[in-house]
Each structure stands twice: as structure tokens, then as C-alpha cells.
Amino acid sequence: MRKTLLAAVLGLASTTALAGAGHGSGKSQADAQQSIDRTFAFEAGDMWFTPGKLEIAPGETVKFEITNAGNLEHEFVIGGSEDQAQHREMMREMASSGGHDMSAGHHGGGQDDAGNMPSVTIPPGETATLVWTAPHNVEEVEFACNIPGHYEAGMNGDIQIEG
Amino acid sequence: MTTAKHPALPVNRRQVLKGASALGLGAMTLGLTPAWASPWGQTTAYPQGTESGPEVSLAIRRAAYPVAGRDARPISINGTSPGPLIRLKEGQDAVLRVTNLLEEPTSIHWHGLILPPDMDGVPGVSFAGIGPGDTFSYRFPVRQSGTYWYHSHSGLQEQLGHAGPLIIDAAEREPFRYDREHVLLLTDWSFEEPATIFRNLKTGEGYYNFQERTVADFFADVEKHGFTDTATQRAMWARMRMSSRDIADVTGSTYTYLMNGHSPNQNWTALFKPGETQRLRIINGSAMSYFDVRIPGLTMTVVAADGQPVQPVPVDEFRIGIAETYDVLVKPEADTAYTLFAESMDRSGYAIGTLAPRLGMAAAIPARRRIADRGMEAMGSHAGMDMSGMQTEEHAGMMGPNQPDSPKLDHARMISMDSSGMAGMDHAGMTGMDHAGMTGMAAHQAGGILPAGTVQPGARLDQPGIGLDPRERRVLVYRDLKAIRPWPDRRPPGRELELHLTGNMERYMWSFDGKKFSEVTGPIHFAKDERLRLILVNNTMMEHPIHLHGMWMELENGAGELIPRKHTLNIKPGERLSALVTADAEGSWAFHCHLLYHMDAGMFRVVKVA
Numbered sequence: 001m002r003k004t005l006l007a008a009v010l011g012l013a014s015t016t017a018l019a020g021a022g023h024g025s026g027k028s029q030a031d032a033q034q035s036i037d038r039t040f041a042f043e044a045g046d047m048w049f050t051p052g053k054l055e056i057a058p059g060e061t062v063k064f065e066i067t068n069a070g071n072l073e074h075e076f077v078i079g080g081s082e083d084q085a086q087h088r089e090m091m092r093e094m095a096s097s098g099g100h101d102m103s104a105g106h107h108g109g110g111q112d113d114a115g116n117m118p119s120v121t122i123p124p125g126e127t128a129t130l131v132w133t134a135p136h137n138v139e140e141v142e143f144a145c146n147i148p149g150h151y152e153a154g155m156n157g158d159i160q161i162e163g
Numbered sequence: 164m165t166t167a168k169h170p171a172l173p174v175n176r177r178q179v180l181k182g183a184s185a186l187g188l189g190a191m192t193l194g195l196t197p198a199w200a201s202p203w204g205q206t207t208a209y210p211q212g213t214e215s216g217p218e219v220s221l222a223i224r225r226a227a228y229p230v231a232g233r234d235a236r237p238i239s240i241n242g243t244s245p246g247p248l249i250r251l252k253e254g255q256d257a258v259l260r261v262t263n264l265l266e267e268p269t270s271i272h273w274h275g276l277i278l279p280p281d282m283d284g285v286p287g288v289s290f291a292g293i294g295p296g297d298t299f300s301y302r303f304p305v306r307q308s309g310t311y312w313y314h315s316h317s318g319l320q321e322q323l324g325h326a327g328p329l330i331i332d333a334a335e336r337e338p339f340r341y342d343r344e345h346v347l348l349l350t351d352w353s354f355e356e357p358a359t360i361f362r363n364l365k366t367g368e369g370y371y372n373f374q375e376r377t378v379a380d381f382f383a384d385v386e387k388h389g390f391t392d393t394a395t396q397r398a399m400w401a402r403m404r405m406s407s408r409d410i411a412d413v414t415g416s417t418y419t420y421l422m423n424g425h426s427p428n429q430n431w432t433a434l435f436k437p438g439e440t441q442r443l444r445i446i447n448g449s450a451m452s453y454f455d456v457r458i459p460g461l462t463m464t465v466v467a468a469d470g471q472p473v474q475p476v477p478v479d480e481f482r483i484g485i486a487e488t489y490d491v492l493v494k495p496e497a498d499t500a501y502t503l504f505a506e507s508m509d510r511s512g513y514a515i516g517t518l519a520p521r522l523g524m525a526a527a528i529p530a531r532r533r534i535a536d537r538g539m540e541a542m543g544s545h546a547g548m549d550m551s552g553m554q555t556e557e558h559a560g561m562m563g564p565n566q567p568d569s570p571k572l573d574h575a576r577m578i579s580m581d582s583s584g585m586a587g588m589d590h591a592g593m594t595g596m597d598h599a600g601m602t603g604m605a606a607h608q609a610g611g612i613l614p615a616g617t618v619q620p621g622a623r624l625d626q627p628g629i630g631l632d633p634r635e636r637r638v639l640v641y642r643d644l645k646a647i648r649p650w651p652d653r654r655p656p657g658r659e660l661e662l663h664l665t666g667n668m669e670r671y672m673w674s675f676d677g678k679k680f681s682e683v684t685g686p687i688h689f690a691k692d693e694r695l696r697l698i699l700v701n702n703t704m705m706e707h708p709i710h711l712h713g714m715w716m717e718l719e720n721g722a723g724e725l726i727p728r729k730h731t732l733n734i735k736p737g738e739r740l741s742a743l744v745t746a747d748a749e750g751s752w753a754f755h756c757h758l759l760y761h762m763d764a765g766m767f768r769v770v771k772v773a
Contacts, residue, residue, distance in 0.1 A: 047339055047475060048336075048338075071647055092477060096637065149465075149475025150475060152440075152477055152494070154339050
């Protein structure tokens with residue numbers, strides 16, 4: 001379902017206004033403030049996401065409910081492939097500068113530092129939500145987990161923005 | 164069930180090999196469709212053909228067969244050397260019939276597989292061996308998945324190409340995704356008979372080492388380090404009856420390093436479509452050679468070690484010990500060729516192949532690195548260790564707390580001293596990085612048992628090893644290996660068993676605790692179902708890949724409950740590391756160094772679980 005009016009209002013603001021939404025509990029304040037066009041139940045595992053591909057209309061506001069069915073911490077980040085690659089490189093450097101620190105907790109406290117990209121970190125066994133409005137000026141973005149190695153092993157997918 | 168590659172006309176074999184297998188399309192071109200299929204839809208290619216389970220027949224024969232384009236007489240398996248890829252599926256009951264067409268007994272050991280003790284294929288331990296003309300049927304349930312290999316466990320036959328890949332497809336989804344896979348089996352071929360190589364090693368360990376330091380090197384060192392330091396170092400090495408350039412016993416002076424049976428000139432090629440994720444299953448099936456593997460221009464994401472899944476680690480290079488396997492993912496995006504480069508650890512040669520979107524392509528071969536000098540790493544000289552302290556014999560004795568009772572082994576004594584030096588170094592390195600390790604060190608000194616998963620003092624698990632510079636590129640280290648979920652047995656170790664890797668280089672004697680296999684009176688005992696900690700202390704100046712049959716070794720690398728499990732552990736010179744073992748496999752099992760000539764020289768024990 002496409003809501004043209006909402007899209008016009010939220011289109012460009014989405015990445016900044018909603019970047020932090022969904023951290024922590026399943027009920028984010030975004031739920032109350034805006035209407036959700038669609039909800040996607042996502043599963044993150046070791047090392048995969050299902051579903052692996054999405055089609056979302058420009059301006060559509062969607063809610064991702066991501067359940068971590070794996071044994072390891074994962075993140076869910078939405079952004080262009082170049083931004084994702086940059087974020088990945090940064091996280092890899094952080095991991096190796098820590099002298100091969102074995103813990104996966106290189107980004108502390110559930111707050112995912114993914115630059116300007118909307119993102120959420122999901123501990124094993126938990127569910128997190130992220131509300132996101134598809135922009136009008138981009139045709140395709142990626143969703144990804146950029147914890148070192150996870151993207152390469154298969155934790156990535158495409159969102160086609162068309163409608 | 165069996166689809167073997169038997170070229171009807173021997174005259175054709177060479178053309179067939181050149182025309183088809185060399186292109187990485189062996190199985191397909193010859194009309195042998197792999198009988199396996201994965202839910203992820205990868206295709207595969209292995210030039211020596213594929214035998215798919217659950218029932219496989221293998222014929223072992225010594226035959227004229229070209230290697231590296233020259234006439235040779237390797238041991239072939241179903242007509243090829245190295246042998247065909249054996250493909251099983253988790254959950255199958257495998258039946259592997261091995262017919263011996265040699266004039267001597269033979270055997271096949273399924274390396275890394277957990278199976279009944281009488282199916283493990285070690286003559287004198289698991290069974291009597293397979294006599295000439297006889298057929299032995301191996302039968303076992305397949306209860307694991309991943310990348311493994313198989314090889315002869317009789318004498319020095321493995322050196323003659325009596326080995327091949329063994330792939331087990333997983334019953335459930337694996338923790339990674341890919342589009343296409345390639346198997347890369349690395350071996351070291353010699354046109355000399357293995358017995359001749361062994362005799363030469365016995366005659367003089369440095370026989371194949373043409374990289375000995377020369378007078379010119381000496382003066383270069385004097386210029387760099389000054390006369391006293393240089394002379395001191397030289398004296399030290401002389402006392403250990405070693406050369407600091409003993410990186411490998413057997414080198415490229417006799418070996419041709421092969422990738423899937425192809426020499427560097429034959430340039431084995433694996434094909435990809437740009438943008439596809441490739442799974443490379445890399446197996447070190449060599450007799451004596453460690454390799455450093457990289458693909459210039461591509462990051463490799465390590466997803467499995469010794470067949471077991473690990474949390475993915477992106478690296479630029481990794482060292483693979485003899486008998487180890489690593490699975491890596493690469494995603495070549497460009498429509499160009501990449502070099503699959505496996506440089507021997509001693510830098511005396513390399514195995515090479517090409518990963519390309521089309522046939523007939525090649526990429527640049529990386530510049531060869533210079534041979535490393537053991538003096539740097541093994542002696543810890545860069546840590547400012549006081550070399551002059553090594554001059555006095557009593558000092559050495561004093562510093563060797565862990566040495567076995569073997570006064571005749573100069574080598575072992577000297578290295579014990581070194582190993583304590585290394586422990587000190589690591590200790591410093593651990594500060595602020597691994598607090599568990601620090602407390603562990605204290606516990607160790609107090610005589611307690613360290614918590615499960617803790618790194619042993621003296622381990623160098625965060626060092627990639629000699630000749631590899633982590634500042635140059637990102638190199639895999641054992642510290643990086645983490646399981647995805649804990650292994651079933653979470654009990655702490657009930658006891659510790661410490662074994663020393665010992666040797667006398669000059670006499671080419673290799674042993675555990677100073678005793679060759681021929682000198683020990685009985686097996687090492689594990690109590691059935693006990694959980695124990697195996698501590699391995701390398702008192703020699705060489706790396707040793709230590710392999711336990713029948714049971715996993717959970718490498719205590721500091722990853723807590725996510726320590727990885729392996730069938731083969733590389734232990735660096737002077738290093739001390741540990742593994743947890745669940746002794747659930749009743750029976751007798753081989754335990755040995757996987758350097759073929761070291762095993763044959765006596766670095767071999769039987770472990771009895773009862």
C-alpha cells in the first residue's frame with residue numbers, strides 16, 4: 001500500500017529522523033508517531049537473513065521486526081552499498097586494533113554506530129524493530145550485518161525501491 | 164553408484180588432462196555429473212574426478228602417470244594421482260571398498276572423520292592393513308560435514324600422491340552462503356623415491372636446504388648487528404646443531420608444489436562469474452610443506468577450519484599446516500583473473516592456480532618473499548632477550564623447567580630455555596588484552612588448573628608465524644578461530660596431560676617426550692568419557708602439525724566456550740598450547756606429527772581410550 005501524501009512528507013527526512021528508532025525494545029516511539037504501511041518479520045541467523053530480498057515503494061514506511069535466531073550478536077543496517085562497505089571496513093579495523101579481541105561486543109550497548117544509516121543491533125534470542133521510510137531518490141539499498149565477516153558469509157540482501 | 168574416471172586409452176590421458184582437467188572442468192567435460200546437489204546451488208569442479216557416496220570403490224595402483232609434464236610413477240587411485248574427490252553426505256552410511264593393486268600393503272585413513280576405531284585405516288593400530296591383491300571395505304556412519312581429505316597411512320606412500328579430497332555435504336544449512344565451490348588440494352611431489360628422501364634426511368638434515376647462511380650473509384649481519392652479536396648468534400645456532408634457516412626439512416630443491424595435481428606451469432584454473440561468491444575448500448595434503456595462501460586483490464573470508472564452521476574472519480592471507488583444511492569465501496567482482504598463490508613456508512617454491520572468468524587467463528605471480536631467519540622469531544631476539552645468557556650451559560639447564568628427562572637431546576634442552584623466554588614475551592604482550600590469560604598465568608604458577616578455554620602461558624596464538632608480517636597484510640591467526648556455538652561437552656578438564664615435541668635435528672630423530680615410537684612401551688591412556696586437557700610443548704625449532712585420530716581437539720585459544728575444534732594443531736617452535744579432549748571414542752587411535760618423515764622417524768604414539 002502506498003501513501004503518497006506521507007511519502008511526500010517523510011521521504012528525505014527518513015534516514016536522519018528515524019535512524020535511532022527501534023533500539024532496545026519492540027515498541028518504539030515511532031509506532032505511535034507515524035502509521036506503518038507494512039511490517040516485515042525478519043529472521044537473522046548465523047549467518048543469514050530471511051527474507052533475502054525486498055521490494056518497497058518509494059515513500060513507503062515499513063517496520064522491520066528482526067528476531068535473532070542465531071547464537072551470535074547481529075546488526076541490521078540499511079544503506080547504500082558504498083556506505084555499508086565503509087562501515088564494514090571501520091568495524092574490521094576496530095576489531096583488529098583491539099588485538100584480536102575475541103568478544104563480539106565491539107559496538108557497545110546495543111547502540112549501533114553505523115554512521116548515518118538506520119541500524120539496530122540484536123542480541124541472540126531477542127527481537128528488535130526498525131522503522132524506515134523508503135526514499136524517493138534511490139533505487140536500491142542493502143540491508144546488512146557488518147560485524148566482521150558476517151556480510152561476506154551471507155548476511156546481506158537488497159531492497160529494491162520501486163513502485 | 165560409482166562414476167570413476169577411467170580413460171579408455173592411456174595415450175589419451177595426457178591430452179585429456181591438459182585439455183580438460185587443466186581447465187578446472189574435469190568432471191563436467193568428461194561427462195561425469197557430480198551426483199550431489201546443495202540447496203544453495205553451487206557447482207563444483209575437481210580435475211581428478213568425483214566419486215560420490217554412499218558406496219565408493221577405489222583401486223590403488225602404482226602406475227606411469229605424468230606429473231608436472233614429466234614421466235613419473237606415483238601411486239594412483241582409480242587412475243589419477245592425487246586421487247578423485249570423494250563426496251559423501253552427512254547421515255549416510257558410507258561403504259568405501261579399497262582394492263590394493265600394489266605389491267606392498269596399503270591403507271587409507273579418512274583424515275578428520277569421527278568413526279569406529281577399526282575403520283580409521285592405520286595399519287597396526289586400527290587394522291592389519293590391506294595386503295596386495297586384497298580389498299578392504301570401510302563402513303561407517305557419516306556424522307559430520309565439511310572439507311576433509313584421505314591418504315595412505317602406510318610407510319611413506321602418501322609422498323607418492325596416495326591422497327585426495329573428501330567432502331561431506333551438510334544435512335542442514337551451513338552458516339554461510341555461496342554460489343560456486345572449488346577444491347584446492349595442495350601437495351608436494353618429488354621425482355625422488357620417498358625412501359631416498361628419508362635416507363638423505365638421515366644422512367644430513369640440511370640435505371635439501373640450499374638456503375644455508377653463507378660467509379657473505381655473515382658479513383652482512385656483522386654490518387647490521389655488529390660483530391659480537393652476530394658471532395654470539397652463530398655460536399648459539401651451532402650449539403643446537405641447527406641452522407637458523409631450517410624452515411623446512413624437505414624443500415623446493417626436490418619438491419614440485421602442486422595444486423590439484425597441477426604444477427605451476429600447468430596453471431590449474433578455476434572459473435567464476437563476476438559477482439558470484441566462491442567457496443574455496445583448501446586442503447594441505449602435502450607430506451612436508453606448510454603453505455601461505457593468498458589471492459592478491461581479493462579478501463578471503465575464512466568460514467571453516469578443519470571442516471568445522473567458524474565465525475567468519477576476513478583475511479588477506481593464511482598459513483595452512485600439513486593436514487589442515489580451511490574453507491574461505493571470495494567474491495571476485497571484476498571480469499579479470501586472480502592468482503591462487505600458495506607459497507611454501509620456507510619460500511623455496513609455490514603451488515599456483517588461477518581464478519578466472521574464462522579459460523586461458525592468467526594474473527601476475529606475486530613477488531617471492533625472502534626466506535625468513537629463525538633467529539628473529541624463535542629466539543625472541545627482537546624482544547631484547549639477552550643472548551649472552553645463552554652462552555652458559557648451566558644457565559640453559561636452569562631455564563628449562565619443562566624439559567623432558569632426555570639429557571642426550573641437546574636440541575630439546577636448548578629450546579626449553581627458549582620456550583621460557585617466549586612465555587615471558589607473550590606475557591608482556593597479553594597485558595591489557597587478555598585478562599583471563601593473565602590470571603591464568605598466575606594460576607598456572609600456583610599449580611592450579613586453568614579454566615576451560617584459557618590460553619596457556621607460552622602460547623603464541625596471536626602470531627601468524629615465521630616469515631609472515633601482520634603489518635603487511637591481515638593474516639589469520641589461531642586466536643581468530645571461534646566456533647559459532649559451543650561444542651557439546653562443556654565440562655572442565657578433569658586432568659592435564661603434558662607432552663613435549665622433541666627432536667634431534669642432526670640425527671633426524673623425532674619423538675614425543677624424547678622417546679621415539681620404537682622406544683615406548685605402551686600407549687597413552689585416556690579414560691573412557693573423561694574430559695582432559697592435552698598440553699603440547701614444542702621443544703624443537705620447527706613447526707609441527709599434531710594430529711589426533713578419532714576425537715576432536717578443542718583448541719584453547721581464549722575464545723571461552725566458543726573455542727574451535729580441530730583435528731590437526733600447528734605448534735610453533737618453542738610454543739606451548741593446549742586442547743580439550745572428550746575421550747568418548749573407545750579403542751586405539753594414532754596420535755602423531757603430520758610431517759610425514761617426522762612421523763616415520765618416531766614422532767608417533769598410540770592413544771588408548773578404555
